[in-house]
Amino acid sequence: MSNVRELLRPSKSDWAALPSRGSGIRVTLTVWLAGVGTVAGAFVADQGWEAAPAPSPEVALAPLEVAVIGATLAAVYFAAFGWALGRRAAFASPVIFTACWLVHAAGGSSSTPVWAVGALTGLLLAGREVRASLRQLRKVRSLADRLRDGSRVHVGSKALGAEHGALARGRGVVVVLAVVALLLWATFLVQLANGGGQVTVAPETIFAPTTVSVAGVASLLTVLWAAQVAWRWWAHRQLAATVWEVPGTEGPVWTAHLVRSYGGGLTRRDSEASGCICREEAERHDLDEDPGWMIGSIPTDDYCPAHGIDAVNALDHGAFRKLARATWLWDASSAVPHSEGETFYSGAGLLAFAGHAFPGIPVFREADDVDSVSPFVEPATEITRPERAGPPQWADPDFVPPAEQGILDVIDLGPAGFPGTAVRYRHGRAWHRF
Numbered sequence: 319m320s321n322v323r324e325l326l327r328p329s330k331s332d333w334a335a336l337p338s339r340g341s342g343i344r345v346t347l348t349v350w351l352a353g354v355g356t357v358a359g360a361f362v363a364d365q366g367w368e369a370a371p372a373p374s375p376e377v378a379l380a381p382l383e384v385a386v387i388g389a390t391l392a393a394v395y396f397a398a399f400g401w402a403l404g405r406r407a408a409f410a411s412p413v414i415f416t417a418c419w420l421v422h423a424a425g426g427s428s429s430t431p432v433w434a435v436g437a438l439t440g441l442l443l444a445g446r447e448v449r450a451s452l453r454q455l456r457k458v459r460s461l462a463d464r465l466r467d468g469s470r471v472h473v474g475s476k477a478l479g480a481e482h483g484a485l486a487r488g489r490g491v492v493v494v495l496a497v498v499a500l501l502l503w504a505t506f507l508v509q510l511a512n513g514g515g516q517v518t519v520a521p522e523t524i525f526a527p528t529t530v531s532v533a534g535v536a537s538l539l540t541v542l543w544a545a546q547v548a549w550r551w552w553a554h555r556q557l558a559a560t561v562w563e564v565p566g567t568e569g570p571v572w573t574a575h576l577v578r579s580y581g582g583g584l585t586r587r588d589s590e591a592s593g594c595i596c597r598e599e600a601e602r603h604d605l606d607e608d609p610g611w612m613i614g615s616i617p618t619d620d621y622c623p624a625h626g627i628d629a630v631n632a633l634d635h636g637a638f639r640k641l642a643r644a645t646w647l648w649d650a651s652s653a654v655p656h657s658e659g660e661t662f663y664s665g666a667g668l669l670a671f672a673g674h675a676f677p678g679i680p681v682f683r684e685a686d687d688v689d690s691v692s693p694f695v696e697p698a699t700e701i702t703r704p705e706r707a708g709p710p711q712w713a714d715p716d717f718v719p720p721a722e723q724g725i726l727d728v729i730d731l732g733p734a735g736f737p738g739t740a741v742r743y744r745h746g747r748a749w750h751r752f
């Protein structure tokens with residue numbers, strides 16, 4: 319993909335006006351409970367408790383009977399485990415219940431109308447999901463069209479690597495699921511051929527998981543995952559040429575870079591300072607304890623010759639003021655000073671932002687180009703409508719009030735154009751006080 323993209327600069331209100339999808343938990347629960355209701359209703363309609371096993375040791379099932387049992391079992395699986403699909407349940411439900419509807423109608427079951435209601439409910443809910451997704455993508459696209467002003471920006475190799483990785487995600491799962499589904503269908507066809515067009519089972523195992531029901535579920539999962547990969551690819555394709563300068567946290571996605579105001583981190587450029595051991599130390603430490611650093615900035619090391627506590631305290635007041643915007647000067651729970659009216663971390667951006675389908679790769683602006691912290695950076699995270707009601711609380715670090723002990727000195731930030739003072743500590747990083 320091209321490493322020169324169009325630079326878009328939405329205003330704060332443009333960004334905040336982009337629509338979000340509704341709560342994913344609500345969608346999942348609604349779809350799943352509708353599925354449970356359909357299965358229960360069908361059981362009642364068919365008087366499932368009266369199905370007595372045939373007296374003979376084996377029964378031969380015609381393909382239609384096998385299909386009825388297979389589809390019904392898939393519906394039972396959905397009622398048991400459908401919630402685990404998350405939002406994808408909205409698309410699994412109409413497929414499963416339409417299959418049940420068709421095969422039960424062909425078999426003349428009395429549960430046919432119940433399956434029909436289940437299938438139509440599923441279609442309605444899936445339609446709502448599709449509409450919300452398309453609406454968001456359309457708004458993002460029209461905003462991009464409006465903001466295009468011919469500005470171009472060069473994208474670094476780490477961001478391109480992260481973009482490639484995000485697009486490839488899920489492809490392996492699709493291939494594995496497809497192979498499993500094909501093998502199961504092949505097995506079923508062999509069983510059918512060996513039985514002369516019928517499948518013979520012992521009556522007590524008639525509702526045990528059959529090859530055809532498992533094959534059906536594997537095929538459905540293949541289609542769901544493939545559709546998600548394809549939808550992501552399609553959404554990305556439409557906005558692949560863009561880099562968005564993000565004006566704040568009020569938009570439809572969230573990423574660590576959008577929160578400007580706390581200290582303790584290091585930008586990529588700062589980490590390239592001579593003698594810096596911060597990146598090395600961060601990589602050496604157990605990353606499982608703080609896997610978040612890869613998406614955000616690099617954590618500072620207290621003993622780094624370039625960014626350690628001694629380095630902060632060795633700066634004279636003039637040098638400190640000049641560097642006041644560097645996050646490494648400040649404690650991880652301290653605000654980083656910013657001037658009046660400034661509303662965002664200048665330089666935070668998203669590569670190829672296309673709404674929730676492809677939420678964009680977090681990038682930093684550096685001189686004439688943009689790049690990511692690493693090629694393994696995660697894409698931004700979708701913020702759904704209920705979450706947007708307030709700023710994400712989990713984005714704020716734990717607030718620990720600064721101690722009065724161990725103060726080294728106090729620096730007035732006024733001459734640098736920032737409100738308040740910096741309080742430096744002998745054994746810690748500086749705190750910003752208003």
Ligand SMILES: [Zn+2]
Nearest residue numbers: 594596622625
């Ligand atoms: Zn360092």
